[in-house]
Amino acid sequence: MSDRTVETPPPARERRSWLGDDGMPGWIPRLLAMVFGTIVALWAAFHVLGRLRGLLIIILISFFLSIALEPGVNYLAKRGWRRGLATGLLFFSMLLVIGLFIGLMVPLVVNQTIKLIDKIPTYVDSASEFLTRFGIDFSGDRLASALSNLGNDLQGVAADVAGSVFGVGSALLGTVLQLLTIGLFTFYMTAEGPRLRRTVLSALPPARQHEVLRVIDIAIDKTGGYFYSRALLALFGAAVAWATFAIIGLPFALALALWLGVLSQFVPVVGTYIGGILPLLIALLESPWMALAVLIYVVVYQQIENYLLAPKITHRTMSLHPAVSFGSAIAGGTLMGAPGALMALPVAATIQAFVSTYIRRHEVVESPLTDEDEDEDDAPGDA
Numbered sequence: 001m002s003d004r005t006v007e008t009p010p011p012a013r014e015r016r017s018w019l020g021d022d023g024m025p026g027w028i029p030r031l032l033a034m035v036f037g038t039i040v041a042l043w044a045a046f047h048v049l050g051r052l053r054g055l056l057i058i059i060l061i062s063f064f065l066s067i068a069l070e071p072g073v074n075y076l077a078k079r080g081w082r083r084g085l086a087t088g089l090l091f092f093s094m095l096l097v098i099g100l101f102i103g104l105m106v107p108l109v110v111n112q113t114i115k116l117i118d119k120i121p122t123y124v125d126s127a128s129e130f131l132t133r134f135g136i137d138f139s140g141d142r143l144a145s146a147l148s149n150l151g152n153d154l155q156g157v158a159a160d161v162a163g164s165v166f167g168v169g170s171a172l173l174g175t176v177l178q179l180l181t182i183g184l185f186t187f188y189m190t191a192e193g194p195r196l197r198r199t200v201l202s203a204l205p206p207a208r209q210h211e212v213l214r215v216i217d218i219a220i221d222k223t224g225g226y227f228y229s230r231a232l233l234a235l236f237g238a239a240v241a242w243a244t245f246a247i248i249g250l251p252f253a254l255a256l257a258l259w260l261g262v263l264s265q266f267v268p269v270v271g272t273y274i275g276g277i278l279p280l281l282i283a284l285l286e287s288p289w290m291a292l293a294v295l296i297y298v299v300v301y302q303q304i305e306n307y308l309l310a311p312k313i314t315h316r317t318m319s320l321h322p323a324v325s326f327g328s329a330i331a332g333g334t335l336m337g338a339p340g341a342l343m344a345l346p347v348a349a350t351i352q353a354f355v356s357t358y359i360r361r362h363e364v365v366e367s368p369l370t371d372e373d374e375d376e377d378d379a380p381g382d383a
Helices: 012-018 027-051 053-077 083-132 140-163 165-191 193-201 206-248 253-266 271-275 277-286 288-314 322-336 338-356
Strands: none
Touching: 027 053, 053 083, 053 165, 053 193, 053 206, 053 338, 083 165, 083 253, 083 277, 165 193, 193 206, 206 253, 206 277, 206 288, 206 338, 253 271, 253 277, 253 288, 271 277, 271 288, 277 288, 322 338
């Protein structure tokens, strides 16, 4: 007789314990139900987040502003101020600066618009004289005739524009409500920051709490440092521009200096040149030589700031490569518009600082592909 044992099939009751009534393994229906439930949950979350996108952006902007205000509030709180009062003082200071800026810019826009309208006939005559040399008839009579015909067509356009006034008013009201909502969230997140953080951290184990606190500390350091260093550079740049514009006789020197100072610091990489367009155009309305002086000032001051001022003021707050800064600003602007471009730099610096603490650095092998230029300290001629 053979020693081989013959395996007998399991009893029917044992087979039904891991097979369904139809012979399908019992875990397959559960897997299908789980996959279906996940798809439904993701679909619902996508649509809910799409509906709440505006609110989420408002909360994100408010969180960014509260992080930027945190160092100032902490400074006052350590000197005996209550956090609510310290936050209110900073809010009042910001509103005062914004109100001053708007109050200076409105007369500038109105005055220069009137001046531009008054000088249009002179510009038309100059353009007509120049184009006549090339055989192009651009006389004032033909322009007046064209404008007369255009005026008849504009009557119908005016009716459509009048009908859009209500829509513009609604959009303006919506913007005001959004700003008030951002202010409310920002004030709460700043004044109640420690209590809010304790509430969030209480739901996490101690190890996770340390990690979250480290992220918040880095964010406060980078964002607060970025905000206050840029504000200091903007104030200094506006003061120098005010003195320069006053010397060359540029109208509305203070308003234009504030415009240039703010845009040069809070618009990454190209802010100085964008901010310099308005002073340059207004100088052109006065004289070409004044415009040339403004252009020279913008170019020279940009170089002085890049190589002398900014490295000394921002070396402890931001350490981003210009290409990374520009790319971050484009990405932020694409995702969230102007607020995203403003928040992009401190967010990128925070991510870079946090990630660098978890990356283990190794010594790089020598290769022509990794050779760098000599440091400034080792450069020839340095003491």
